[in-house]
Amino acid sequence: MKGDENDxxxxxxxxxxxxxxxxxxxxxxxxxxxxxxxxxxxxGPVLRILLAQYGAAHPDHPMTQVITEGLAGMTAPRRRGGWRSRARN
Incomplete structure (x- = not known):
């Protein structure tokens, strides 16, 4: 399985x-x-494939955690910094 299109x-x-x-x-x-x-x-889709491919067999592996965090981080993009990101009254 080494060296496929997803990895x-x-x-x-x-x-x-x-x-x-x-x-x-x-x-x-x-x-x-x-x-x-x-x-x-x-x-995103590639991470889901990798998670299905490896994560199910290794749920406690640190790479499974990293891939899961990568997916979560992708779902919530947000602007960081600058005066435009601050709340206005």
């Missing part, structure tokens, strides 16, 4: 294979994975 470099596959991996390492791998995707690729 071009096999990074997610490898992360699930590493014994004792921690969440911070999974975040680094996740960032590298995201940067390796083609520009036109929509990340």
């Amino acid at each position: 071009p470099k096999g990074l997610i596959f490898e992360a699930y294979s590493i014994e004792g991996i921690v969440k911070s390492e999974c975040r680094t791998i996740f960032l590298d994975w995201a940067l390796s995707l083609p520009v036109e690729c929509e990340t």
